Amino acid sequence: MAPKRIALLLAGPAFLLAACQSMWQSSSAPGRNAGVERLYILNCGEGVAGDISRWSPGVNVGKSMDFVDSCYLIKHREGWLLWDTGVADAIAAMPDGQRPADPRATHWRRPKTLAAQLQQLGVKPSDIKYVALSHSHPDHSGNLAMFPRSMLLVQKAEYDWPTTSGPRFQPGLPVTPIEGDHDVFGDGSVTLVATAGHTPGHQSLLVKLPKTGAVLLSGDAVHFKDNWDNRRVPDINFNKEQTAASMQRLADIMAKEKSQLWINHDKAQRDGQRLSPGFYE
Template identity: 70%
Template sequence: MMRMTRLALAMAALALSNPAALAQSDKTGVEKLYVLNCGEGTAGDISRWTPGLNEGKAMDFVDTCYLIKHAKGWFLWDTGIADAVAAMPNGLVPADPKAVTWRRPKTLAAQLEQLGIKPDDVKAMAVSHTHPDHTGNVELFPQSLLYVQKAEYDWPGANNTPRFKPSHPAELLTGDKDVFGDGSVTILSTPGHTPGHQSLLVKLPKTGAVVLSGDAVHFRDNWDNRRVPSMNVDKDQSTASMQKIADTLAKEKAQLWINHDKAQRDTQKMAPEFYD
């Protein structure tokens, strides 16, 4: 026992005398970001996203999730359309033909498996908001800590049902959140599309800073013209949130990655490739 104690003390002293070893044990920051295909769809009429324009014009959408490898563990942003949709031959067809018909070419579970990741490996997650194209697979990760704005969590669902299982571990936010405490992954409160909508700032060592939009904006033309979709819960909040994102982009010299923008997504590296 004495010999083991001396050995432990000697190893501790060696670590303290070696700054590199100490830094290795105290690693921080984002290491990788994977872009995941979480759905593809077609909207029958995009005028609801562009009030006064594009009546009757159809448009292809994508639905994107992002898996982040941080030195302290795996973090998932958004969970996309439910994996069960992959088994539907005609996709998830909405009652309203103007809305989006969603398909699931690849399940989230299969994409994680390809990366060698089990759902239990994802210790923390967040969703931009509680529309079903972003929360479809939350319960694949029943033990993962969910970061969500309190305003979103408390927002009644259909027939006043809760938006998440009460048993799901959650941290309710009332503003921005530095997820790992090192500034590398920051949840940004961006309400307007829904009461507690949020976006995500990620700082990558080589790629630089990226803001993941959620649905603060749906596609590039809406961003460039600061258009607010008619289904948003608050127009003024939506406009203010877009300005907050613009200010963040300028401050951090960041790129804006727009969740549903197919043209942009088609230029990006998809998992198993990654950004570092």
Template identity: 70%
Template sequence: MTSRIKLAFAAAALALFSHAAMAQSEKPGVERLYVLNCGEGTAGDISRWTPGLNEGKSMDFVDSCYLVKHAKGWFLWDTGIADSVAAMPNGLVPADPKAVTWRRPKTLAAQLGVKPDDVKAMAVSHTHPDHSGNVELFPQAVLYVQKAEYDWPGANNEPRFKPSHPVEQLAGDKDVFGDGSVTILSTPGHTPGHQSLLVKLPKTGAVILSGDAVHFRDNWDNRRVPSMNVNKDQSAASMQKIADTLSREKAQLWINHDKAQRDSQKMAPEFYD
């Protein structure tokens, strides 16, 4: 074999090796999932979440947001209580004493670890203010929302989002990155266009982020539907859809407002991979 042929073979082998190494370094899919503290609160009377039970009983709630690092970019799920609440000494006190008094120990902006402009896509489980309070911190991020939620009139028939915010209105499930690693699940019932999120992590495995399809573990175990939900039958069907997905994907259910579960989780800047 001549030196020229040997050199050609070596160059080809090196090119193949470099391509393989590059492919290995550019791993597709989700790389990390960060849990962010997006509010802490106390419900004055949890019977509204457990109809017929717990009359007059209070409960501590938490509120989480989740930042996903995907090979294609950053994706934010839920935005929590408005950051402005952090400056309120007594928290955000509701007009109804049975509802939740929310506090904001840390702002979302302080926990991100990336610039808001780096977040190219986002979604909220629904438009209640403890989940959508900071949407406009990310005015350039494409917002994924169910059309039923987007069209649902807000207070005084006001729109629930700024019309200028870039949005993709959905009519069902959505594979966000096209590789099955981050999937929005349509789970209506709590609100007309409520949605949950399935995230597949390389080491942790699959996780479903509940939004408010369920508020705490006891409600999930007993399939209880809160009295404030807009549709009881849809709520029950959505919980069944989540249960079926948990079984099929061998996934964990992370319940947004469940304090006992959140207290056991790693919080940003720690992460799940």
């Protein structure tokens, strides 16, 4: 047998092994082959929290803080997902915004409507396949009625949470009540993460982007970075023990996935982020 032919035969298995290793590394890299294409950060409200000790008991008493309210639009190859809907678009028409009954709470304004931001991207409400809510508070669910044909993804504990004034969610809307974690598209790229505590059925969202990597969207599991760094639990939360456990769960996921934590209401963090029509890949 010719020396050249022997060399080719010997090189064959090594070449195949190297190719297989390359394919495995490519497929196992975070978000490399996932179906997520883009993530947009939408301005879903600007506000001033009157007394942030509501969220950090015994600390910063009487101190106000600028808050933001972000929504996130995710383009997946199987459809659009909107994470939270922000404060109601109707607030944009209020000259002085929406003043809270409790002066310690947040005075919200709406400089940009959700409808206008979607229109700027060429996305109609009917294009949204899924609307997933971190929880049912009005600064996160204020525009839910805009999406009557989208499938609502919400924790069953949140959906069933009773109120004194009727149903928490509009009857007749398509809904998938989730119990625990949920892989939205079935490919591991977008996962609802159960983080109860702020409300009975609060959830966060883990998104694995092809270039940016993993991003964990907090919802209200944490309200601003100082509270996260010091693991402070708001007095106003539904369950303090569950909140503390959920904060630890987020930390564990961040360590495992090497993910960033994007805190919904943290203005300092959001001011350094790329807002729509910019996007993350």
